Amino acid sequence: MSEMKHNWTKEDVLAIYNRPLMDLLFDAATIHREHHDPNTVQVSTLLSIKTGGCPEDCGYCPQAARYHTDIEGNDLMSVQHVKAQALRAKSSGSSRVCMGAAWRNVKDGEEFDQVLEMVRTINKLDMEVCCTLGMITENQAQRLAEAGLYAYNHNLDSSEEYYKEVISTRGYEDRLETIDNVRKTNVTVCSGGIIGMGEKPEDRAGMLVALATLNPQPESVPINALVAVEGTPLEDQTPVSIWDMVRMVATTRIVMPETQVRLSAGRTEMSREGQAMCFFAGANSIFAGDKLLTTPNPDVGEDMEMFKLLGLNPQKPFVKKSQPETVEANDSQYEALGEKPKWTRPEHKIERNEDAKQKAKVLR
Numbered sequence: 001m002s003e004m005k006h007n008w009t010k011e012d013v014l015a016i017y018n019r020p021l022m023d024l025l026f027d028a029a030t031i032h033r034e035h036h037d038p039n040t041v042q043v044s045t046l047l048s049i050k051t052g053g054c055p056e057d058c059g060y061c062p063q064a065a066r067y068h069t070d071i072e073g074n075d076l077m078s079v080q081h082v083k084a085q086a087l088r089a090k091s092s093g094s095s096r097v098c099m100g101a102a103w104r105n106v107k108d109g110e111e112f113d114q115v116l117e118m119v120r121t122i123n124k125l126d127m128e129v130c131c132t133l134g135m136i137t138e139n140q141a142q143r144l145a146e147a148g149l150y151a152y153n154h155n156l157d158s159s160e161e162y163y164k165e166v167i168s169t170r171g172y173e174d175r176l177e178t179i180d181n182v183r184k185t186n187v188t189v190c191s192g193g194i195i196g197m198g199e200k201p202e203d204r205a206g207m208l209v210a211l212a213t214l215n216p217q218p219e220s221v222p223i224n225a226l227v228a229v230e231g232t233p234l235e236d237q238t239p240v241s242i243w244d245m246v247r248m249v250a251t252t253r254i255v256m257p258e259t260q261v262r263l264s265a266g267r268t269e270m271s272r273e274g275q276a277m278c279f280f281a282g283a284n285s286i287f288a289g290d291k292l293l294t295t296p297n298p299d300v301g302e303d304m305e306m307f308k309l310l311g312l313n314p315q316k317p318f319v320k321k322s323q324p325e326t327v328e329a330n331d332s333q334y335e336a337l338g339e340k341p342k343w344t345r346p347e348h349k350i351e352r353n354e355d356a357k358q359k360a361k362v363l364r
Ligand code: SF4
Pocket: 054, 055, 056, 057, 058, 061, 062, 063, 064, 101, 102, 103, 104, 134
């Protein structure tokens, strides 16, 4: 059994990433088989529970209010609507629901209470519940844990150095602080990033070092290929090649052997052969449904056909960790503190983000 290592350096990880592909694939597949069932892949469903109008300036994101994209914004979904979607996802093979809200950070109040109720509702359907709601405090993480949250997603996106080329409205340390707040609870951590934003292999290695040196390592690491959306600052980015995606998945698997590696955005551009190579290299989760928050994703029927072709089985929920208990709102030990933490606002200028903002003003 390969050992869990926490002192990875960028040089170590880059050397793995750049190995001859056959060696890289063989080692990644061997480690994958030591720690996971290679014929089981988790199917997760991503629901955008509050879409658009986000105050942040993430250069890849069509939900940022400052850019001009054609996504339709929506206020927070009702609990009933979320429950109906979760039931539909469950009946088509999903064992996990991830709810995303386009917020900078969570604010105590009615909307957060509504999200807590969504968490209780989905946990009672015996599905893993994950939320991605922006930055959160320890108290908010505890309240989510008490409601029955299984995982909290907060991506590092890229290396600390390249992060500054993509986002100016918050710092890398804020991301790490939110992950740390989640770690103080029994909620598992989901954190990964995006490739194809113009970063170098060194940045990909840098992001993996930031994740793999956390102790414990994140239980879940999504690897996304950028989906370049018109109107965002990264609209002209060249699509990432499947070879880069396979290398990234394999390297993630080697440096984080026990983690669930999630093949996330960008699958519509990948052939079945390409996806099969990613599964062989250690990816063991996909997102189902024809939309991934706001960008296109393969239809669930097509995915099930691919599973049949490859002899893959959807993973059952709570394989890695037992189901959390749900505490009802009336029995809660935690109250809303109404904290106003000082998340940083570096406010350095990113030229292409500024240009996209100016272009949006003209178009509107
Ligand atoms: S990625 Fe999240 S935080 Fe960034 S602009 Fe999009 S919705 Fe907002």
